[in-house]
Amino acid sequence: xxxxxxxxxxxxxxxxxxxxxxxxxxxxxxxxxxxxxxxxxxxxxxxxxxxxxxxxxxxxxxxxxxxxxxxxxxxxxxxxxxxxxxxxxxxxxxxxxxxxxxxxxxxxxxxxxxxxxxxxxxxxxxxxxxxxxxxxxxxxxxxxxxxxxxxxxxxxxxxxxxxxxxxxxxxxxxxxxxxxxxxxxxxxxxxxxxxxxxxxxxxxxxxxxxxxxxxxxxxxxxxxxxxxxxxxxxxxxxxxxxxxxxxxxxxxxxxxxxxxxxxxxxxxxxxx
Amino acid sequence: xxxxxxxxxxxxxxxxxxxxxxxxxxxxxxxxxxxxxxxxxxxxxxxxxxxxxxxxxxxxxxxxxxxxxxxxxxxxxxxxxxxxxxxxxxxxxxxxxxxxxxxxxxxxxxxxxxxxxxxxxxxxxxxxxxxxxxxxxxxxxxxxxxxxxxxxxxxxxxxxxxxxxxxxxxxxxxxxxxxxxxxxxxxxxxxxxxxxxxxxxxxxxxxxxxxxxxxxxxxxxxxxxxxxxxxxxxxxxxxxxxxxxxxxxxxxxxxxxxxxxxxxxxxxxxxx
Numbered sequence: 001x002x003x004x005x006x007x008x009x010x011x012x013x014x015x016x017x018x019x020x021x022x023x024x025x026x027x028x029x030x031x032x033x034x035x036x037x038x039x040x041x042x043x044x045x046x047x048x049x050x051x052x053x054x055x056x057x058x059x060x061x062x063x064x065x066x067x068x069x070x071x072x073x074x075x076x077x078x079x080x081x082x083x084x085x086x087x088x089x090x091x092x093x094x095x096x097x098x099x100x101x102x103x104x105x106x107x108x109x110x111x112x113x114x115x116x117x118x119x120x121x122x123x124x125x126x127x128x129x130x131x132x133x134x135x136x137x138x139x140x141x142x143x144x145x146x147x148x149x150x151x152x153x154x155x156x157x158x159x160x161x162x163x164x165x166x167x168x169x170x171x172x173x174x175x176x177x178x179x180x181x182x183x184x185x186x187x188x189x190x191x192x193x194x195x196x197x198x199x200x201x202x203x204x205x206x207x208x209x210x211x212x213x214x215x216x217x218x219x220x221x222x223x224x225x226x227x228x229x230x231x232x233x234x235x236x237x238x239x240x241x242x243x244x245x246x247x248x249x250x251x252x253x254x255x256x257x258x259x260x261x262x263x264x265x266x267x268x269x270x271x272x
Numbered sequence: 273x274x275x276x277x278x279x280x281x282x283x284x285x286x287x288x289x290x291x292x293x294x295x296x297x298x299x300x301x302x303x304x305x306x307x308x309x310x311x312x313x314x315x316x317x318x319x320x321x322x323x324x325x326x327x328x329x330x331x332x333x334x335x336x337x338x339x340x341x342x343x344x345x346x347x348x349x350x351x352x353x354x355x356x357x358x359x360x361x362x363x364x365x366x367x368x369x370x371x372x373x374x375x376x377x378x379x380x381x382x383x384x385x386x387x388x389x390x391x392x393x394x395x396x397x398x399x400x401x402x403x404x405x406x407x408x409x410x411x412x413x414x415x416x417x418x419x420x421x422x423x424x425x426x427x428x429x430x431x432x433x434x435x436x437x438x439x440x441x442x443x444x445x446x447x448x449x450x451x452x453x454x455x456x457x458x459x460x461x462x463x464x465x466x467x468x469x470x471x472x473x474x475x476x477x478x479x480x481x482x483x484x485x486x487x488x489x490x491x492x493x494x495x496x497x498x499x500x501x502x503x504x505x506x507x508x509x510x511x512x513x514x515x516x517x518x519x520x521x522x523x524x525x526x527x528x529x530x531x532x533x534x535x536x537x538x539x540x541x542x543x544x
Contacts (some may be wrong), residue, residue: 016286033388035385035522035543037388038278041384042529045529045532046377046532047532047533048530057337057352058337061467065356066331072492072497073494074369074492074497075369075370075371076369077367077511078357078358078368079356079530079533080355081354081530081533082352082354083353084337084351085351085353086350089529096349097346097347099341106317109312109314110277113307113308113312113524113541114307114308186453205307219289219344220345220346221346224346236478250307252385252524252526254539254541255318255526255527255539256319256537256539257314257316257318257322257355257361257537258318258320259319260320260334260336261320262350263347263350265529265537267526267527267539269381269385269526
């Protein structure tokens, strides 16, 4: 009887070890799965003549330099382009609204690559184009999901990316020039929530699916000033946020590396 | 004696299981370390008036739109810029040399993000600015490291990024215009090696630290045609390859998403 019990014990231990060995093989012998081991989602609008820019900013323009067969027998195509730094899916570098803060080439890659969370306000924002994302929107998220983890990239989903590139629905106006500024209507982050974030949480970057982190009717751009003064960059005109979970994913946001730039075109992806 | 042997066996199995449990804890209970869990290295040159462009291409130009305190009390800076798609650290989209192939916005993200290897030819290339990276350079690498894994991003280190942005050392000439093309001298990938790669290996992308995947004296750009026809994009003017190991790292190469573009500014980083 004693030997039978010992046999059963050994058998169970051997089986247990085999299961653990499988785990060990995955980690140390076969190595981790090659990166990326999750689905990649592009959060970037394409740049074209339709891309949405601030009503006073130079829009994207692509000029064809070559397209067709060459005398040497091979096909060749190439273009030049002109653009404002701030248009389409782009980044605001801290110096955009904060003197002596980081230029776009100086933003540490650690701020641009890492774990992310998403806060959804689309139900309220789609009913109110002047909606201001509030401190309560963040505390509501935290009541369900726990404190926003240190070093998070925070994405704000207003639902407005579905309107892009319809200027009237997305910006509030399709007019251009200084007089059109007063006609801008789209949701943004309230100055109070921006202050709450920098004073109470430690985030690496913030992004949203509207043209600006401050709402369309902002005159003083206080959320920009608050965030950028603390070297927290902002991603604007992002898309596909509805394809992301509310936590447990990573973001890679790589801007064009313009020396001294106040921002620039951004390619931003999520890995689930 | 039999019971002692059984006791020893059980003891060894228990100890073995404890070691494996530690591994299991790392994987399934604490979860993997948050991404990225390795050092990030920027492989990108900054864009400025010094950036190196093809001798016939429009160079990078940044125009200041605003810089200083506004009447509303906040600081504001913003710029416009103009550039050729192909200059500085950039990507060649397949359509650059292959009609009906992918435009830059169509390149699958799976080609741009993944496991990478590095092949070093700097000892030969630094002695010979017309050096052509050969099939033998690849088979030599494989003799030491095994077959280039399917889906690899392949980086070629010639050592030329240390010359950037010195045009005479990096390009072979500081002249510009059509007559300067014949004076270009820098290493590249031989047409034979490009054919060997597409016919015998399954790579996702290729990159190097010179202005072009074809060497400076190329007239027919055969390596471009061979690779791009198979929808294998090329990263050009990359830097910091000397900071990478020869295998066991990942690359994230995110180009500006220009609709219909033949290429564009690229931000490329490695994660060790």
